[in-house]
Amino acid sequence: GAVVSQHPSRVICKSGTSVKIECRSLDFQATTMFWYRQFPKQSLMLMATSNEGSKATYEQGVEKDKFLINHASLTLSTLTVTSAHPEDSSFYICSAGFFLGYTFGSGTRLTVV
Amino acid sequence: AQKITQTQPGMFVQEKEAVTLDCTYDTSDQSYGLFWYKQPSSGEMIFLIYQGSYDEQNATEGRYSLNFQKARKSANLVISASQLGDSAMYFCAMRPGGGSQGNLIFGKGTKLSVKP
Numbered sequence: 001g002a003v004v005s006q007h008p009s010r011v012i013c014k015s016g017t018s019v020k021i022e023c024r025s026l027d028f029q030a031t032t033m034f035w036y037r038q039f040p041k042q043s044l045m046l047m048a049t050s051n052e053g054s055k056a057t058y059e060q061g062v063e064k065d066k067f068l069i070n071h072a073s074l075t076l077s078t079l080t081v082t083s084a085h086p087e088d089s090s091f092y093i094c095s096a097g098f099f100l101g102y103t104f105g106s107g108t109r110l111t112v113v
Numbered sequence: 114a115q116k117i118t119q120t121q122p123g124m125f126v127q128e129k130e131a132v133t134l135d136c137t138y139d140t141s142d143q144s145y146g147l148f149w150y151k152q153p154s155s156g157e158m159i160f161l162i163y164q165g166s167y168d169e170q171n172a173t174e175g176r177y178s179l180n181f182q183k184a185r186k187s188a189n190l191v192i193s194a195s196q197l198g199d200s201a202m203y204f205c206a207m208r209p210g211g212g213s214q215g216n217l218i219f220g221k222g223t224k225l226s227v228k229p
Binding site for chain 1: 221
């Protein structure tokens with residue numbers, strides 16, 4: 001139980017375009033979703049926390065206009081990278097809390113060319 | 114400041130031997146949770162073990178055990194009988210505060226390589 005499905009797993013896009021990443025909670029309701037970014041050989045850094053029905057809370061240094069987060073339902077949270085640039089190339093992963101633990105999506109490897 | 118420190122960027126262990134991955138944490142909260150995750154090259158985050166700050170006994174999950182020393186603020190992961198499939202990145206993480214819905218703070222990770 002407590003599965004989060006994340007799509008796409010891998011995406012290559014051109015510089016200047018936008019990319020949407022979806023995270024769906026399949027068998028539970030996720031009122032809160034955490035979005036992390038992980039650069040190669042580095043740790044997971046929290047980008048933002050999305051709460052169903054309200055605005056996301058962004059960590060310091062994360063551009064909210066560039067990384068648009070929408071959590072319109074209890075089972076879906078999306079991250080849209082707008083006007084992507086090569087420096088946005090990274091591994092993005094979502095996570096939701098449940099009971100005592102957390103479940104993670106499988107991650108999205110974004111490459112901007 | 115809330116922080117997780119993993120001082121071993123890389124570790125090698127012989128297959129079938131035990132290995133300890135170090136983790137220290139910093140928090141002023143009385144209630145918190147400590148987690149270990151395994152991240153293979155595919156990128157998925159695999160939950161290994163959890164220790165609550167008020168748990169008196171060290172957590173164990175199969176071949177994984179957590180050596181929790183609260184006074185020293187350390188939460189080392191012990192993997193017994195290492196297997197080739199254990200080769201991966203290992204992250205120690207903390208959920209500060211007593212709630213169950215806060216975000217995790219991750220350490221920098223330790224890359225474990227198991228030698229045949």
